[in-house]
Amino acid sequence: MTFTIDYLALAPELVIVGTLLVVFTLDMVLTRPKKFWIATAAVAGTALAAIPLVILGVQGETRSMFDGSYVVDEFALVLKGLFIVAAYLVLLMSHHYIESERYYQGEYYFLLLASVLGSLVMASSRDLIILFIGLELTTAPLFLLTGWRKGDAKSNEASLKYFILGVLSTAILLYGMSFLYGLTGEITFSGLAEATAGRGDEPAMVMAILFVIVGFGFKIAAVPFHFWAPDTYEGAPTPITAYLSVNSKIAGFVALLLMLYIALPGVSEVWAPALWILAALSMTVGNLSALRQTNIVRLLAYSSVAQAGFMLVPFAAAAVVGADLEEAFAATVVYLAIYAVMNLGAFAVVIAGARKTRSGELSAWAGLAQVDSRLGVLVAVFFFSLAGIPPLAGWFAKFAMFRSVMIAGGTTTVVLAVIAAVNAVIALYYYAKVVKTVWVDDPTGEFVEDVEAAPAVSLRLALWVSLALTVAIGFFPALVTFVGDASRVIAVGG
Amino acid sequence: MILSQFLILAAALFAFGIYGLLVRRNIVLILLSVELMLTAVNINFIAFESVFRSPDAIGQVFAIFIITIAAAEVGIGLAIVLMIFRNRKSANVDELSLMRY
Amino acid sequence: MSPYFESYLTVGAFAGLGAVLVLGMLGIAAVLRPTNPTSAKKMTYECGVDPVGSGWSQTYVRYYVFGLLFVIFEVEAVFIFPWAIILERLGVFGLVEMMIFIFILVLGLVYAIRKGVLEWE
Numbered sequence: 001m002t003f004t005i006d007y008l009a010l011a012p013e014l015v016i017v018g019t020l021l022v023v024f025t026l027d028m029v030l031t032r033p034k035k036f037w038i039a040t041a042a043v044a045g046t047a048l049a050a051i052p053l054v055i056l057g058v059q060g061e062t063r064s065m066f067d068g069s070y071v072v073d074e075f076a077l078v079l080k081g082l083f084i085v086a087a088y089l090v091l092l093m094s095h096h097y098i099e100s101e102r103y104y105q106g107e108y109y110f111l112l113l114a115s116v117l118g119s120l121v122m123a124s125s126r127d128l129i130i131l132f133i134g135l136e137l138t139t140a141p142l143f144l145l146t147g148w149r150k151g152d153a154k155s156n157e158a159s160l161k162y163f164i165l166g167v168l169s170t171a172i173l174l175y176g177m178s179f180l181y182g183l184t185g186e187i188t189f190s191g192l193a194e195a196t197a198g199r200g201d202e203p204a205m206v207m208a209i210l211f212v213i214v215g216f217g218f219k220i221a222a223v224p225f226h227f228w229a230p231d232t233y234e235g236a237p238t239p240i241t242a243y244l245s246v247n248s249k250i251a252g253f254v255a256l257l258l259m260l261y262i263a264l265p266g267v268s269e270v271w272a273p274a275l276w277i278l279a280a281l282s283m284t285v286g287n288l289s290a291l292r293q294t295n296i297v298r299l300l301a302y303s304s305v306a307q308a309g310f311m312l313v314p315f316a317a318a319a320v321v322g323a324d325l326e327e328a329f330a331a332t333v334v335y336l337a338i339y340a341v342m343n344l345g346a347f348a349v350v351i352a353g354a355r356k357t358r359s360g361e362l363s364a365w366a367g368l369a370q371v372d373s374r375l376g377v378l379v380a381v382f383f384f385s386l387a388g389i390p391p392l393a394g395w396f397a398k399f400a401m402f403r404s405v406m407i408a409g410g411t412t413t414v415v416l417a418v419i420a421a422v423n424a425v426i427a428l429y430y431y432a433k434v435v436k437t438v439w440v441d442d443p444t445g446e447f448v449e450d451v452e453a454a455p456a457v458s459l460r461l462a463l464w465v466s467l468a469l470t471v472a473i474g475f476f477p478a479l480v481t482f483v484g485d486a487s488r489v490i491a492v493g494g
Numbered sequence: 495m496i497l498s499q500f501l502i503l504a505a506a507l508f509a510f511g512i513y514g515l516l517v518r519r520n521i522v523l524i525l526l527s528v529e530l531m532l533t534a535v536n537i538n539f540i541a542f543e544s545v546f547r548s549p550d551a552i553g554q555v556f557a558i559f560i561i562t563i564a565a566a567e568v569g570i571g572l573a574i575v576l577m578i579f580r581n582r583k584s585a586n587v588d589e590l591s592l593m594r595y
Numbered sequence: 596m597s598p599y600f601e602s603y604l605t606v607g608a609f610a611g612l613g614a615v616l617v618l619g620m621l622g623i624a625a626v627l628r629p630t631n632p633t634s635a636k637k638m639t640y641e642c643g644v645d646p647v648g649s650g651w652s653q654t655y656v657r658y659y660v661f662g663l664l665f666v667i668f669e670v671e672a673v674f675i676f677p678w679a680i681i682l683e684r685l686g687v688f689g690l691v692e693m694m695i696f697i698f699i700l701v702l703g704l705v706y707a708i709r710k711g712v713l714e715w716e
Binding site for chain 2: 128129132133136140143144147150151153156157159160163164167171172174175178179181182187
Binding site for chain 2: 663666
C-alpha cells in the first residue's frame, strides 16, 4: 500500500488547521484583555490560506490524491477561493459583534474556522466518504454557533431547530448513500457514474437517489425542506446568519451538484423532475413568504430560500430536457459566486444598521437614510443587487441563469423560465420595499447616535470589499465568467 | 438470502427513528431517535460490505466515520439540551415556539 | 483426537486458568482483608449512585462532561484499531500521522482541564 500526499495541494486546508490550533491554544493561554489577538490570528490565518490557492491557480494543473478521491482542479480552486473570501468577510463582520457580546471569543473563531475547513474539503471531494465528512464538518460547528447567545431564548430555539433538522437530513442522506453503495459497490464519483448509468428504472436506485436529494434539500433549505431556515436565521447571531446563508448554503449546493453532475449523470431522468419541482416551489414559496415579513433578517432568510430556487433552475431545466449539463453547471457556479458577494454585503449592512436602530424590525429602519445617507446608499446597492437590477452584480447572475435555460430549450424549460421570471418581479417588490422604508418613510423612533453605533473598522472594511465587488462585477461581468469557465473543466477523478 | 434480513432490520430501525423524531416531545428521546437512524445506516453499510468484500473495506470505513460523526453530534445535541434546560427548566420541544412563519 | 478438537483444548486450558486466577485472587483477598460489614457496604455497587428509587431519577449534569470526554477517547480507539493492524506497512509516516491525531485530541483534554470542568466540588 503506497500513497503519496501532495502537500502543496493540501496547503490551504493545512494552513486553516494550523490556524485552528493556534487559535485554540491562544484561547487557553491569553487573559481576557489580550483576547483580541485571537481574532487577529484567525483573520491572518484565513488570509494566509489564500496564498497557496493563488500558487496552485497559477500553476493550473490538476492534482489528484487517494485514488482520485481528493481532487484539486480549477473548479475546486475557484470554490475554495470563494469560501475563503466569504469566510474572511464573515470574520471581519464578527469581530466587533462578538467582542461586544463579551463571551467565548476563542471558541467562536475556532468553530467558525472548523466550518470553513469543512467547506474547503467539500470542494475537493470526489467520493462519498470525503463528501460526507466535509458536509458534516461544515454544519456541525454551526449548530453551536447558532446558539451562541446562550441566555437568549430565540437563539436557543434557533440552535435546536437547526440541530434536529440538520441531523435528520444527515441520516436521510446517509441512508440514500448506503443504498447507492449497496447497488453499485462503489463510493468514488467516477465509479458511481459508470455503475449507475442506465439503471434509472430500478426501484431501489430511484429510492436511493430520492433519499440523497431530500437530504441535500434540507441542507440548502429548498422548499419543502426549508422550515428551519427562517427561525434559525432570525435567532442566530447576525454574522453567523450571514455565514449560514452563504458558506453553508453554497457548500450544500456544491455537494449536491458534484453528486448529480459527476456521480449520477447517467440517471438524470430520476433526479431531474425532483429538482424541477424543488426549484419551482423554492422560488414561489420563498418569495411569497418574504412578501409579508416585517423582520429584516427573516426577510433575507426567505429571500435566500428563493435564491436557492433560482440557483436550481439551470440544472433542473437542462436535465429535464436532457440537454448538455456543462452549460448549466457553469451558470450555477457563476450564480453562487455573485450571490455570495451580494448576500454577505446585505448582511453586513444589516449588522451596521442594527447598531443604529437596535432592532431587526423593518419599521424601526424607517428613515434611516435621513440620519446616515451612506448606510442608505449601501442598503439600496445590496438589495437592488439581490433583486437583479443592472448595473449591479445581481443582474449578471440572473442573466447567466436565463441564458443557460434558453440554451437548453424545450417546453418544460420554458415553463420553469416563466415561473422564474414572475418570481423575479415578486422579489423586486419586497427588496424595493426595504429600500423605500429606509429612504422615503419618516422615522418612527429615535436612532442611536453615539460612537458605539458607528460601524467598527473591520465591519467597514467588509462593507467596502463587498460593495466594490458587487459594483465591479455588475459593470465587468468578465470578472466572474472565469469562475464558470473554470468549472467547465471539472476533473472527475478516479 | 441473509442480506435482505439485514436490510429489513435496518429499514425498520430507520422507520422507528423517523417515527420517534416526529412524535416524541422530549429532546433527549429525539436524540435517541436520530441515533437509531444512524445505526440503521451503519447496519446497511456493514451488510453490503459483507457481500462485496471490497479490498479496502469501504463499507466498514464508512461506518467508522459515521460512528465518529454520530458521537460528535450527540455531544453537540446534549450541549444544546443543557443550554435550553438551564434557561427554561424543561426539555419539551412543544414549548419552543417563539418564532413562527 | 482430531486437530479440530485439539485446538479447543487450548480454549479449555485458558478457561481453567482464568477460573483458577479469579478464585485465587478473591480467596487471597478474603483471607487477608479485615471484615467489617455495614448496611451501606453491602448495597449493590452502582458507580457511586444510590441504587434505590425509581428508574427515572435525575442524575448530576456534571456527568455529562465526563461522558463526553469518554466518548471522544472511545471513538479515538475506533480509529486506532485499524491503524494498528497496518502500522508496519505504513511505517514512520503512519506513526507521525497518528501522533498528530492524538496530539489534537490531547489539546482538547488540556482545554477541558484548563476550563476546570474536570474538578468535582
